[in-house]
Structure formats: structure tokens, C-alpha cells
Amino acid sequence: MDEIWADIRTEGASLESGSVLETPVSGRRFEVVRIETDRIVVRFRDSDEERPLWREQFAVIVDQLENGWVAVDDLQPGVEPYAALLTLAGTFTVEGDEIGRDPDAVAGESPFLVSPTEARTQPERVHDDALLLATLLERIDADEPSSLETDPLTDLYVLSSDVQRGADRLRRSAREPLLERLGPDQQLHGRYGTVRRTVRERRSPKDDETVLESLDEHGIPRAWVLGVDPEKLDVVLSVTDLSEDEVYDVDESVYVQKTGVDEDEKYSRLQGIADRIDELADAESEELRTELDEIEDRLEEALSAG
Incomplete structure (x- = not known):
């Protein structure tokens, strides 16, 4: 156990800054805060709770794993962070749905290790993308996109897309808390602007039977509302010799699609x-x-x- 404990402490101390581990079953992410002689203190990202993981408890789990492979799904919540750190030691690994001793395990590698890039929260990603975009705008002339070289022009498009998408997700996450604080005729003021509650109605037809019965009750001919069903029309196109241009007007639009982000x-x-x-x-x-x-x-x- 002394060698395994030393390996756990070494690998925990050498984790890349910003990387986290994820508990095998519950998927809670945690980071190593400090390493002491008899414990490793971790902090869970979802609650900022700090928890000591004791050397003696690692020894108990190691003894259990030495007796055979254990199903990952059988790990108790309190055991999960221990198991995640154990897979860093180069002694234990995960195969399929089980965790156990493996002579081919590589120290520092773990299926529960999340890189700094992937470990960032959504607000952190928005911040980072906005910072990269701001830095790019400082060194290019975005007022004249056509004058830019292809590389910075591509980066301008990709980063703008990432900032837009990330900011919109962040905006939606702020919507519900604001609605809880907004009365019907109330406005809330921040440093940069003002918001108010707005009601927008979206209509969708009821089921066909209900609609047609309502029309019949009012003496309205059903033919007035019956039309072509695009889904059914596509089926007809696929199984007959009817051509698309006979039943569809096709408008083609050309746009730039972001296909990858490094x-x-x-x-x-x-x-x-x-x-x-x-x-x-x-x-x-x-x-x-x-x-x-x-x-x-x-x-x-x-x-x-x-």
C-alpha cells in the first residue's frame, strides 16, 4: 500500500493546472486542493465543498480491489472520489464496467480525468472565447473583412460564432432567475441596461379531430383548412416517379458553416x-x-x- 499511496500523491500533485477528476457514477467533478502525509483534500466543483480523502480509506478500497474486479456502478458515493484517484496510480484501471488491478495501467492516465480545456464551466468558456475575440480584434481590421488574410478571417468567424452561441446559453440561464424577480409591470435596472417581463404567445393547432369538429359545429367547410402535408408529400416523392420540381419551389442559399473548433x-x-x-x-x-x-x-x- 505504501507504494500505491506514494504514486497517488505523486500523480495528484502533478496534475495539470485546471484539470479535474469526475466521480465514476454520479459524474461530480472535483479538483485536488492539497496533498498531505495522511490525506488528499479535494474540492467539488458543484458545491465548493472540500473533503479529505484519508490514506486508511484508500487502503481499505485497495484491499477490496486486490480480491477481484468491482463493478463501477456498485461504488458508493463516498467511495467514488477514492476510486477516481486510484486509477491515476498506474496500478488500477477500468475495463468495461469494472475497476480492478491491471499490470498494464499507465500512471497519470485515468478514464475519470478531465483536461483543463474540457473542465471549464460554461461561463468560463464564454469569458475565454470573448477574451480571444477581443485579442483578435485588437490586431486585425474587422471593419474591412474582405481585406483580411484567410486565417484571421476564418478565426474571426469561428470565434464570433462561439461567443454568440455561448453568450446565448448564458443569457438563457439568467432568464428564469430574472423572471422570478420580475413582476407583471416591473422593470429591473443593471449597470448596463434594463429588462422587463414580456409575454409572447405562440399558437399551435389542436389535434385534427378537435379542429374539424369545431369547424363542423360552426358550419365551416373542412376544405377551407385542409392542405398539403409536406411529410406525406416527401413519402410520395420517395416511392413514385413524381419529381421534386413538380411540387416544390426550391430556393438555394449559400452560407458558411463552422465544422470544427480547435x-x-x-x-x-x-x-x-x-x-x-x-x-x-x-x-x-x-x-x-x-x-x-x-x-x-x-x-x-x-x-x-x-
């Missing part, structure tokens, strides 16, 4: 930007921060007075 390259670029920001911690940057704080204070005063 998240690893984006993350690598982010690390470079973060390093440069850290290097700005000098008198000039401090002066700039002070100036920005003063501007924000003046804006707050103006908004309060207005």
Missing part, C-alpha cells in the same frame, strides 16, 4: 494571454487600473443622480 489551440492561446497580463503588474498597469476605477465611480455617480 479547443486545445484556443486554450494554449489563452495561457499565453494570461501570462502577458501577469507581466503587466507594474506601476503603469496599476495607474491604468486606478484610472478605470475612477471612471466607474463617476459613471455610478452619474447613474445615481439621473
